[in-house]
Amino acid sequence: MTFRDDAAAAAEWVAAYLEGARELPVLAQVEPGDVRRTLPAGPPDEPEPFSAVLDDLDRVLLPGITHWNHPRFFAYFATSGSEPGILAEFLTAALNVNAMLWRTSPAATELEELALDWLAQLLGLPTGWHGHIEDTASTSTLVALAAARAQVPGGAILCSEQAHSSVEKAGRLLGLETIKVAVDSDFRLRPEALADAMGDRRVAAVVATVGTTSSTAVDPVPAVAEVVDGSGAWLHVDAAYAGSAAVCEELRWALAGVEHADSLVVNPHKWLFTPMDCSCLYTRRPDAVRAAFSLVPEYLRTSEDEVTNLMDYGTALGRRFRALKVWAVLRCYGRSGLQTLIREHVRLAHLFASWLEAEPGWEVVAPHPFSVVCFRREGSDEENERLLERVNATGEVFLSHTQLGGRYVLRLAVGNVRTTEEDVRRGWDALRREAG
Numbered sequence: 001m002t003f004r005d006d007a008a009a010a011a012e013w014v015a016a017y018l019e020g021a022r023e024l025p026v027l028a029q030v031e032p033g034d035v036r037r038t039l040p041a042g043p044p045d046e047p048e049p050f051s052a053v054l055d056d057l058d059r060v061l062l063p064g065i066t067h068w069n070h071p072r073f074f075a076y077f078a079t080s081g082s083e084p085g086i087l088a089e090f091l092t093a094a095l096n097v098n099a100m101l102w103r104t105s106p107a108a109t110e111l112e113e114l115a116l117d118w119l120a121q122l123l124g125l126p127t128g129w130h131g132h133i134e135d136t137a138s139t140s141t142l143v144a145l146a147a148a149r150a151q152v153p154g155g156a157i158l159c160s161e162q163a164h165s166s167v168e169k170a171g172r173l174l175g176l177e178t179i180k181v182a183v184d185s186d187f188r189l190r191p192e193a194l195a196d197a198m199g200d201r202r203v204a205a206v207v208a209t210v211g212t213t214s215s216t217a218v219d220p221v222p223a224v225a226e227v228v229d230g231s232g233a234w235l236h237v238d239a240a241y242a243g244s245a246a247v248c249e250e251l252r253w254a255l256a257g258v259e260h261a262d263s264l265v266v267n268p269h270k271w272l273f274t275p276m277d278c279s280c281l282y283t284r285r286p287d288a289v290r291a292a293f294s295l296v297p298e299y300l301r302t303s304e305d306e307v308t309n310l311m312d313y314g315t316a317l318g319r320r321f322r323a324l325k326v327w328a329v330l331r332c333y334g335r336s337g338l339q340t341l342i343r344e345h346v347r348l349a350h351l352f353a354s355w356l357e358a359e360p361g362w363e364v365v366a367p368h369p370f371s372v373v374c375f376r377r378e379g380s381d382e383e384n385e386r387l388l389e390r391v392n393a394t395g396e397v398f399l400s401h402t403q404l405g406g407r408y409v410l411r412l413a414v415g416n417v418r419t420t421e422e423d424v425r426r427g428w429d430a431l432r433r434e435a436g
């Protein structure tokens with residue numbers, strides 16, 4: 001077999017997978033160890049054909065895959081490996097460039113700058129910010145908070161009690177205390193509580209979340225910025241999930257006030273149809289980020305001084321050419337295509353919430369401004385937990401849970417490019433059937 005034959009077979013595999021994913025059980029149906037046990041314990045001595053890899057992908061790996069690219073994956077934040085994103089990943093691997101220095105692939109650095117500029121325009125972000133790509137929001141937030149620490153060494157990090165665990169993890173890695181601030185009844189950070197917590201304390205950074213992980217609450221960034229203003233603390237906005245919503249003008253309210261932020265993270269691998277992994281970190285203060293991270297050994301010194309070397313903006317030296325997939329997604333959907341998808345996901349979430357509200361015994365437990373609905377069935381936490389387990393065991397859908405206001409809560413998150421109203425309806429039917 002030639003590379004062309006193998007590539008054609010892999011492309012056929014991908015096309016058939018995407019067409020047929022709806023028929024597969026969403027949640028992997030294997031027991032711990034099943035996959036490992038079925039494969040040889042050691043590597044082959046002699047070369048095998050690539051077709052053997054594809055065979056085992058079907059035979060052994062597929063049953064052990066939880067299908068994140070399934071239209072009825074409604075857990076966590078639902079995501080999409082969209083077709084342009086998948087193809088761009090293939091091309092990225094072929095080029096295999098390392099975008100650490102401008103010189104090590106000028107097109108990779110310049111496309112990263114361009115793609116992030118396009119994305120900033122699509123989301124209505126302030127002009128003139130510097131953007132670069134990290135693997136995940138956890139890394140982006142770590143980078144932002146490291147820059148903050150360099151400005152106020154030893155200062156604390158303040159965020160709401162609903163902020164993502166990556167904030168506290170970054171604090172732990174950076175040796176900074178993380179202080180959680182109370183939220184209001186809609187799970188948004190309370191600016192007065194923030195002001196109290198800041199008091200006379202030395203504060204390195206405040207993190208506001210636009211679209212919290214549990215309920216997609218939007219912290220009041222303008223009021224948070226007012227509290228932070230003049231304190232010397234860095235304001236970081238975690239818009240990992242909901243930032244993408246700003247591609248639609250009617251959802252852009254969520255990013256109000258971000259012009260006062262020092263940095264903002266948005267993850268195209270969450271709700272912008274870009275395959276894992278891709279997180280965009282924007283900053284108003286690139287000099288501060290560079291000051292925290294730039295360390296150039298002799299072998300990486302170059303003579304160009306007009307260029308950006310993206311290795312200076314984060315922890316990794318080697319950098320994947322992730323910009324290609326962002327650029328491909330932005331081009332192949334265009335503003336209108338992205339808006340159509342996001343609007344449809346929001347519509348489907350609202351529709352699902354309306355079904356819950358219309359049926360006795362179900363309760364929507366938090367506002368749902370985007371594509372996630374938090375809800376529960378009448379009854380105890382244990383009953384809700386068992387309901388979720390039964391629904392997920394059907395393989396028809398995969399939903400996840402959280403805790404809100406001290407109660408166990410179910411979540412349905414819409415976000416896959418192939419999800420239809422019929423898919424959401426099947427989720428609702430499964431919930432009602434298993435609850436009954």
Ligand code: PLP
Binds near residue numbers: 136137139209211240
């Ligand atoms: N921030 C928020 C609001 C999230 O919901 C998540 C994950 O769901 C993260 C950050 C971490 O994202 P990542 O997996 O890209 O590190």
